[in-house]
Amino acid sequence: MRIVVLAGGIGGARFLRGLKSAAPDADITVIGNTGDDIHLFGLKVCPDLDTVMYTLGGGIHEEQGWGRADESFAVKEELAAYGVGPDWFGLGDRDFATHIVRTQMIGAGYPLSAVTEALCARWQPGVRLLPMSDDRVETHVLIDDPEAGADGPARKAVHFQEYWVRLHASVPAHAIIPVGAEQAKPAPGVLEAIAEADVILFPPSNPVVSIGTILAVPGVREAVAEAGVPVIGLSPIVGDAPVRGMADKVLAAVGVESTAAAVARHYGSGLLDGWLVDTVDAGAVEQVEAAGIRCRAVPLMMTDVAATARMASEALALAEEVRA
Ligand code: GDP
Ligand code: CA
Numbered sequence: 001m002r003i004v005v006l007a008g009g010i011g012g013a014r015f016l017r018g019l020k021s022a023a024p025d026a027d028i029t030v031i032g033n034t035g036d037d038i039h040l041f042g043l044k045v046c047p048d049l050d051t052v053m054y055t056l057g058g059g060i061h062e063e064q065g066w067g068r069a070d071e072s073f074a075v076k077e078e079l080a081a082y083g084v085g086p087d088w089f090g091l092g093d094r095d096f097a098t099h100i101v102r103t104q105m106i107g108a109g110y111p112l113s114a115v116t117e118a119l120c121a122r123w124q125p126g127v128r129l130l131p132m133s134d135d136r137v138e139t140h141v142l143i144d145d146p147e148a149g150a151d152g153p154a155r156k157a158v159h160f161q162e163y164w165v166r167l168h169a170s171v172p173a174h175a176i177i178p179v180g181a182e183q184a185k186p187a188p189g190v191l192e193a194i195a196e197a198d199v200i201l202f203p204p205s206n207p208v209v210s211i212g213t214i215l216a217v218p219g220v221r222e223a224v225a226e227a228g229v230p231v232i233g234l235s236p237i238v239g240d241a242p243v244r245g246m247a248d249k250v251l252a253a254v255g256v257e258s259t260a261a262a263v264a265r266h267y268g269s270g271l272l273d274g275w276l277v278d279t280v281d282a283g284a285v286e287q288v289e290a291a292g293i294r295c296r297a298v299p300l301m302m303t304d305v306a307a308t309a310r311m312a313s314e315a316l317a318l319a320e321e322v323r324a
Pocket of ligand 2: 008009010036047048210
């Protein structure tokens, strides 16, 4: 069975670990979000691709969910001693090596997809990991400008990482803009994988800045909608709040309530055939089905690999149900 998963960072990566356990013989292609990518200290950092690669390859910092296990921060301390920032983005020494290799290969002319494949040759994630695009796409967030003068623009756009990591999404987001997406082309293999898939899964990743950004690459949304195979999503919102992180803030920016049903309607029946909500949101099943999306309530907390594998099995079972 060929499975395509559109994934962000932590939510996507943890789900994939369960999916691999639930479907050990499946051929899994992951289309990763690169809208979170940022250039720091002259290096290209791809947080979501790395989270997937490290999580599936056994190098992740488990409790934190991102970055490397057994990490040290000597380089960060030395940069701080030079007064070179930003100091709000955590890059450890081991992690730095990944970004150095990536930046060096890109400088030599390799596209991000080829670089990602090379990095995965070390990590052996057990899936085919493709960036959504080889072209630069950077998610920016429109916020109020506290330093705005009386007649200047009152708002400014900041890089998603500045909004998320430095500001902890604590200021209102007025718009989420995937800069460069309109001109971006899907990376080699992306549209082919979607067209050849037997099932397409949306893991419990951020619907706006992870899956939404992937879908914003021209051709991807259309390919998913027209693939003619079950498209099944799992809600990242449980009990009207994100399980982890601040997805409610970016959902609000696009006018979507933080409920499992509202996220399903946001994707819509043109894209989604099935949607899993947590058992605490069982009351939402009827609303989602009324929107033309098959819905089931099952436990959706990724507490360990076994629980996550059960979620993946439920998603695959729902896929077979809608296919029948
Ligand atoms: P990021 O790029 O690291 O922010 O990760 P993703 O976009 O892949 O996923 C973030 C989403 O995962 C958040 O909105 C969380 O609510 C969701 N999430 C994290 N852990 C769980 C879990 O155990 N269950 C569910 N249903 N969602 C989760
Ligand atoms: Ca991310």
